[in-house]
Amino acid sequence: MIEILAPCGGEEHLPAALNSGADAVYLGAPRFSARRNAQNFTDSQLSAAVRECHISGVKVYVTLNTVVFDDELAELARTAEGIADAGVDGVIVQDFGAARVIHQTAPGLRLHASTQMTVTSAAGAEFARKHGFSRVVLAREMSRDEIARVVRNVDIETEVFVHGALCVCVSGQCLMSAMYGGRSGNRGLCAQPCRLDFTCGERNNVLSLKDLSIIEKLPELNELGVTSAKIEGRMKRPEYVAAAVTACRQVLAGEKPDMESLRAVFSRSGFTRSYYDGSLYDMQGIRTKDDVEAASAALREMKRLYDKPYKRHTIDVSLDIAQGREITAAITTGGRTCVLDTGIVPETAINRAVTTEEIEARLRKTGGTIYEMNIISVSMNGSLSLSASQINSIRRGIIARADDMWLRG
Numbered sequence: 001m002i003e004i005l006a007p008c009g010g011e012e013h014l015p016a017a018l019n020s021g022a023d024a025v026y027l028g029a030p031r032f033s034a035r036r037n038a039q040n041f042t043d044s045q046l047s048a049a050v051r052e053c054h055i056s057g058v059k060v061y062v063t064l065n066t067v068v069f070d071d072e073l074a075e076l077a078r079t080a081e082g083i084a085d086a087g088v089d090g091v092i093v094q095d096f097g098a099a100r101v102i103h104q105t106a107p108g109l110r111l112h113a114s115t116q117m118t119v120t121s122a123a124g125a126e127f128a129r130k131h132g133f134s135r136v137v138l139a140r141e142m143s144r145d146e147i148a149r150v151v152r153n154v155d156i157e158t159e160v161f162v163h164g165a166l167c168v169c170v171s172g173q174c175l176m177s178a179m180y181g182g183r184s185g186n187r188g189l190c191a192q193p194c195r196l197d198f199t200c201g202e203r204n205n206v207l208s209l210k211d212l213s214i215i216e217k218l219p220e221l222n223e224l225g226v227t228s229a230k231i232e233g234r235m236k237r238p239e240y241v242a243a244a245v246t247a248c249r250q251v252l253a254g255e256k257p258d259m260e261s262l263r264a265v266f267s268r269s270g271f272t273r274s275y276y277d278g279s280l281y282d283m284q285g286i287r288t289k290d291d292v293e294a295a296s297a298a299l300r301e302m303k304r305l306y307d308k309p310y311k312r313h314t315i316d317v318s319l320d321i322a323q324g325r326e327i328t329a330a331i332t333t334g335g336r337t338c339v340l341d342t343g344i345v346p347e348t349a350i351n352r353a354v355t356t357e358e359i360e361a362r363l364r365k366t367g368g369t370i371y372e373m374n375i376i377s378v379s380m381n382g383s384l385s386l387s388a389s390q391i392n393s394i395r396r397g398i399i400a401r402a403d404d405m406w407l408r409g
Helices: 013-019 043-055 072-088 094-104 122-130 145-151 176-179 214-224 238-251 257-263 289-306 356-363 388-408
Strands: 003-008 023-030 059-064 088-093 110-114 131-138 157-166 211-213 230-231 313-322 328-333 338-342 371-381
Touching: 003 013, 003 238, 003 338, 013 023, 013 238, 013 289, 013 338, 023 043, 043 059, 043 072, 059 072, 072 094, 088 094, 088 131, 094 110, 122 131, 122 145, 122 238, 145 157, 145 289, 157 214, 157 238, 211 257, 214 230, 214 238, 214 257, 238 257, 238 289, 257 289, 313 356, 328 388, 338 388, 356 371, 356 388
Parallel strands: 003 023, 003 230, 023 059, 059 088, 088 110, 110 131, 131 157, 157 230, 313 371
Antiparallel strands: 157 211, 313 328, 328 338
8 A cells, every 4th residue: 555654844743643644754854854944853852753653663754855065964974873873764865965975874774866856757766776766756747647657667666745835846946045035945945935926917926836636646646556645744734734644544545535624724725736637727826815714723623633543553462360370461463472471460359350351341441552452362260359450550561562562673
């Protein structure tokens, strides 16, 4: 199944991505990120985020996708080392010199060719593959047929933007912000001057494009063999992230996505899929007063999309309970099995013995976690006493051990 890749501008976005069901997230370090004005992640925050994501089976990609100058290469190498130490699953790069430094410094890091590298053809994707890239983030300006040719002809992972902002210029190649105010998009500081009211004849706002949305085409992209469906928006709110991931999940589950709510959370006069369809009509759009008012109401509703953890893993448990002996639990999750010594020795029941049904019912109370109990087998010899707190302690120990198992892979 195609990967759903969500943006995380900062720590507050991570629960929105994880709890709504993203398969992967991408985020930035304080330096060399094309969204320098996002909160981004310090070294300690990155390590914690990677741990949380990997327990959930979610991958983490870090953006090192600005143009890098010669006097910054040593700092880039140090940044790459820290990212590698955190255990991330890949780095997104647009600068070939930066890619070489990263590969020399941290050869275990997988390289993803950023959309700023403007890969628009099978030849471009093959060039990236030969130079050590394992994935290409295809340019947003490509049609369905152009995407299909890359997937069909090149043995490399492909990532396609399915929702979010569009540049009127080929992504990442615009110098307009740098020329207007000294804030370069290629250095992560785009001020979006294209959103100003430039006119052409009687037409207004001719450089401001609607947001892209081809979420409803996800089954088609999945059938083509696209690896990852990317959502743009590290500068947007957590509710936006949750709404976009939820819409992707709904489509892949064969359900009708709630595009009206997604539009209400953020849009510029609606959405467009013109590039994907091979057309350049009906692409201009601005953020209107109606758009802003719709967002105010929608944002409150969207918080419900990520107020609970997304159930990602199941656990099978076999409990061995006998008088005078420490309870053990055999735990199976993700195809791996281990035995947990609980540290709890049951006592002989004086008034009322605990039942296997009571034990199972309490073990299944995994609300607030990413786990669901699947098969629970309880072998109990004798008339024994176990308190609710002891059974809860066993459940917590099972979940903690399951976390360790997922982290170890």
